[in-house]
Amino acid sequence: MTPRPTSAPGQKASSPMRILVDLDKCCGAGSCVLAAPRVFDQRDDGIVLLLDESPPEDLHKAVREAAAVCPASAITLEERD
Amino acid sequence: MSTDTDDQVLSYPLPAPSALEPPPEWVQLRERCPVAHVRLASGDSAMMLTRYADIRQVLSDPRFTRDLSADGAARTTANEGGSAFENAEAAALVSGERHQSWRRLVMKWFTAKQILAMQQRMETMVNSLVDDMVAKGAPADLLASVGFPFPVWVICDLLGIPDIDRDKLAYWSNTMLSMTQYTQQEIDAAQLEFRQYMTAHITSKRDNPGPDLISELLTVVDEGQRLTEQELIFTAQGILVAGHETTSNMIGKMMAMLLADRARWEQLLQDPALVRTAVEEALRYDANSGFGLPRFLTHDAEIAGHSVPRGTTLVCSLSAANRDERAFERADAMDLTRTPNPHLAFGAGPHSCVGQTLARTELQTVLTLLLRRLPTLALAVPPDALPRRTGLLVGGLEQVLVRW
Ligand code: HEM
Ligand code: SF4
Numbered sequence: 001m002t003p004r005p006t007s008a009p010g011q012k013a014s015s016p017m018r019i020l021v022d023l024d025k026c027c028g029a030g031s032c033v034l035a036a037p038r039v040f041d042q043r044d045d046g047i048v049l050l051l052d053e054s055p056p057e058d059l060h061k062a063v064r065e066a067a068a069v070c071p072a073s074a075i076t077l078e079e080r081d
Numbered sequence: 082m083s084t085d086t087d088d089q090v091l092s093y094p095l096p097a098p099s100a101l102e103p104p105p106e107w108v109q110l111r112e113r114c115p116v117a118h119v120r121l122a123s124g125d126s127a128m129m130l131t132r133y134a135d136i137r138q139v140l141s142d143p144r145f146t147r148d149l150s151a152d153g154a155a156r157t158t159a160n161e162g163g164s165a166f167e168n169a170e171a172a173a174l175v176s177g178e179r180h181q182s183w184r185r186l187v188m189k190w191f192t193a194k195q196i197l198a199m200q201q202r203m204e205t206m207v208n209s210l211v212d213d214m215v216a217k218g219a220p221a222d223l224l225a226s227v228g229f230p231f232p233v234w235v236i237c238d239l240l241g242i243p244d245i246d247r248d249k250l251a252y253w254s255n256t257m258l259s260m261t262q263y264t265q266q267e268i269d270a271a272q273l274e275f276r277q278y279m280t281a282h283i284t285s286k287r288d289n290p291g292p293d294l295i296s297e298l299l300t301v302v303d304e305g306q307r308l309t310e311q312e313l314i315f316t317a318q319g320i321l322v323a324g325h326e327t328t329s330n331m332i333g334k335m336m337a338m339l340l341a342d343r344a345r346w347e348q349l350l351q352d353p354a355l356v357r358t359a360v361e362e363a364l365r366y367d368a369n370s371g372f373g374l375p376r377f378l379t380h381d382a383e384i385a386g387h388s389v390p391r392g393t394t395l396v397c398s399l400s401a402a403n404r405d406e407r408a409f410e411r412a413d414a415m416d417l418t419r420t421p422n423p424h425l426a427f428g429a430g431p432h433s434c435v436g437q438t439l440a441r442t443e444l445q446t447v448l449t450l451l452l453r454r455l456p457t458l459a460l461a462v463p464p465d466a467l468p469r470r471t472g473l474l475v476g477g478l479e480q481v482l483v484r485w
Contacts, residue, residue: 029427029434030196033194045185064421069421
């Protein structure tokens with residue numbers, strides 16, 4: 001539900017990550033693009049555009065931040081432990 | 082569980098001990114009374130929310146409406162952010178069914194890409210304002226010199242308004258948002274002049290379109306539905322009112338918070354890459370963000386285990402939520418490196434601030450350039466003597482006197 005700040009980066013050493021975005025919820029604020037510009041972009045109309053749905057390890061921290069700060073809670077992450 | 086919230090009726094907004102400190106009651110309210118009965122200045126009652134999770138839930142649920150013109154809704158004078166669309170026609174544009182299509186039209190001008198394209202121009206604006214401030218010499222009011230003009234200049238740029246008219250826009254904006262500083266006559270006059278100006282501006286953009294929001298809105302067709310000229314004026318007015326005072330105040334409060342404790346400023350001087358997270362933390366830590374966001378319940382709801390009946394007016398205290406220890410570790414400490422920082426300073430859900438990427442970029446630009454150009458910057462008054470702004474609908478400081 002509420003994205004509580006996670007405080008354990010690096011914990012999931014080599015686990016894959018899959019990103020899901022809910023285009024209907026997206027309110028176009030662009031916070032995800034600021035947090036993780038290599039993974040998220042916005043279409044011309046402002047709605048989120050996912051550039052990489054399973055980004056490499058070094059981007060995971062930024063992606064978790066993007067998901068946490070999305071004001072519309074439109075980004076969900078599937079991370080396997 | 083003690084759910085009886087009627088035994089203590091607080092007056093809202095709660096008084097804060099000083100401009101940068103939160104009201105002491107927040108901790109207890111979050112702990113024991115997350116849905117608290119309050120009395121507003123109008124005499125009407127409302128329920129105040131203080132917990133992060135509850136406020137996020139309410140703001141994300143479109144059934145909690147922002148339209149307070151409904152029968153039975155409490156009378157607030159809250160005019161923060163997008164609620165600046167105060168007359169009925171303007172309100173219809175930004176609440177209910179029309180909201181989404183309106184937002185989609187406006188949104189494309191506030192994407193990260195669009196805003197980053199403005200960054201260079203923003204730097205030029207801030208540099209020229211800092212030049213003027215430095216030329217006049219210390220001590221100077223950082224708010225009047227930079228914080229107040231800069232966001233209006235940016236909005237003028239966005240709306241395609243020529244530089245020579247910036248001061249007029251600043252005056253109208255300030256007057257339209259004021260509650261006590263100006264007479265009703267002055268407020269009405271400002272509104273009228275602004276609308277006349279915008280009407281003429283729209284006509285000139287129709288003949289000579291440029292790379293600006295007004296020209297774009299004039300041509301774009303959303304599902305066959307254009308904005309009427311009236312709606313275009315409301316949009317421009319809404320953006321001015323929602324994007325000026327809020328950002329000006331935040332520039333003042335951010336700088337005051339960062340300079341109030343020298344260690345914070347030193348940390349940024351040593352590592353300017355912290356500007357991005359520092360701005361977010363300033364937004365979270367701001368204890369004085371104003372009235373909060375009102376919402377009206379059109380159906381019975383359950384919040385924090387309490388049943389709240391239809392017809393209730395809620396007031397979501399964003400600053401209280403941003404200090405909620407359930408959501409943020411060491412919520413009471415200002416940590417310039419905090420990541421992620423999902424604060425609620427821009428609201429949440431479908432109405433969350435459409436200008437937030439712009440506001441963030443403005444705050445980052447100001448902070449970066451002040452660090453670079455005036456590393457010896459310091460407050461010229463003790464932090465607890467910073468004069469607060471009254472008579473305006475958004476919380477802020479009256480003045481931020483600095484030297485360097
Ligand atoms: C630090 C500065 C700012 C703060 C703290 C702020 C805060 C907010 C908040 C809390 C809301 C939500 C209102 C609600 O849910 O009832 C909002 C909405 C809005 N803001 Fe901002 N804002 C800022 C800057 C800006 C800027 C720079 C602009 C544009 C130039 C802007 C334009 C808007 C608009 C148009 C809305 C209404 C959005 C909608 O209803 O869909 N804001 N703002
Ligand atoms: S942060 Fe969320 S709401 Fe904003 S553009 Fe990205 S997905 Fe959409």
